[in-house]
Amino acid sequence: MRLPDLSAIYLPREPARLLRRSLRHIVGTLAGLVLGPLLVLTSLLMLVRWRGPFARVRGWELRRLQQAYRLQLEDGTGQFLGGRRALLHGVLMAVLGYLMMDLLLLVFAIVLGSFTQSFYGSPVTLEFDLWVISRPAPAVLIIFGTSSLLAAALYAEFAVWVQARLLRRWTGIVRTDALESRISRLLITRRGVVVAIDDERRRIERDLHDGVQQNVVSLSVTLARARRAADPERAAALLDQAHSQSQELIEEVRQVAWRIYPTALDEHGLASALDGVAATSPMPVQVDVRLEGEVPPAVESAAYFVAREAVTNVVKHARADHVRITVVTVTEPDRRVLRLNVVDDGIGGADPEGGGLQGLARRVAALDGSVSVDSPAGGPTTISAEVPCD
Known part of the structure; x- marks a missing residue:
């Protein structure tokens, strides 16, 4: 029998x-016991074109894979997880x-039973087909409780291996420690940056040509x-x-240059540049910038x-009456991050796989x-970004 290859699983010493x-x-x-049925249910709702719940549950599942299992996926959007794949993955998670x-x-029953039996002072007898074990309750707790916990830990490793397989x-997948995870992510994002640069060049060419x-x-x-x-x-x-x-023509050239990179961002900072976005928007835009x-x-x-791309998408597609941009810096125990939220009161249903947002x-x-x-159907839509400041 061929044993599973566990060489890719990093075991910290x-x-x-x-x-x-x-x-x-x-x-x-354990979280898969909850998310698995939800993924199956929401994927079935896709048959009646109700996409909002599925996108949300799929996002939860991607976070579970990344945070609990440290699985770094090449397709970070989860686009690969749809249709029959979502059903299969959801059933596997639930099982x-x-x-x-x-x-x-079982561990809980052994611990509870051992503690209860300890009050009576009598040994615990376990009868098997070929032998009988009679031990004091604390010994049962130590032997069988520890063995069950070890079995649970080994089973968890097996569950990770099955899902990763x-x-x-x-999709491409790398399971690594912190350093290797960062290296693999940099390799993935490097390809993404090249694509984003090419997309930006094509956009500039269209602006100049059209x-x-x-x-x-x-x-x-x-x-x-x-x-x-x-x-x-x-x-x-x-x-x-x-x-x-x-x-x-002068105004058109100024607008093209502003879309490439606004001078206000360097001269006056992020708050002033976002005020410029609000001033040129055809709908009311509220800007709240609190940077420390x-x-x-x-x-x-x-x-x-x-923020600018989000406002542009709202104007084009959302049929909203109001947009709110919030930017704050947050100090966490190990880092400082900038958090951006763009919220509109439109019809919702924004596509996270759209070209602009993907870029x-x-x-x-x-x-x-x-x-x-x-972006659930009916709104509101919230586009959030989090960028480390260190």
Whole structure:
């Protein structure tokens, strides 16, 4: 019989880290008992085009895989987890979680029974087909309780291996310690940054071709007509028209440059740049920026572009009446992060796999940050970004 290859599973040598790892895996496997049926149910709701609950549960499952099992997926959006795959994965999660619950209930029964039996002072007799074991209750607690806990820890490792084996068939996956996880994530985000840069170049080319170039051609035609005009009044009118077109061209170039990178961000900071987004938006935008301490320019830039793209999507698709942008810095025990929330009161149903949001997610991921979208049908839609400031 071929044994499973567990060489990819990193086993920390320090007992404390090993204990934390086992507890994390046990809790993660138990969480599958709840998330598994939810994933199956919401994937069935997709048949009637109710996508909001499934996207939310899928996000919970991705966080479970990342936080409990430390599984770093190449497809961080979870797009691979849909249809029959979601059903299979959900059923597997539920079965593994149910067996884990049975093991823990066995441990609880042994502990409770041993403590209860200790009050009576009589030994505990366990009868098997070929032998009989008679031991004091504390001995049963130590021997069988410890063995059951060890079995639960080993079973949790098996559950991680089974789910990782299945996920490897659907997407790239790396299970590592903290250092290797960071290396693998950097390799993934590096590819994403290249894609984001190419997307940005194509957008700039479209802006220049569809906007600036057309206005330059129109201005050139107007000036040529003015030069050929025999009537002085006609020539003067064409020159006035050319002057108006040149002003529009200047404004168009300014807008293209502003979309590439706003000078206000460097000169006056993130709050001023977001005020500019609010001023140019056709709908009311409330901006609340509370930054404590120095924020790196790259972090401010990422937050600005996420907010601007989010507002643009609201204007185009959400049919909202109001948008609120909130930016704060939060100091956690081991790091300081910038958190951005863009909330609108529109119709909801935003697609987190949209091209614009995916490009921003890749930009933020390059800074070890993350972007999430919560947009149930009927709204409200919340786009959140979290970027480390260290």
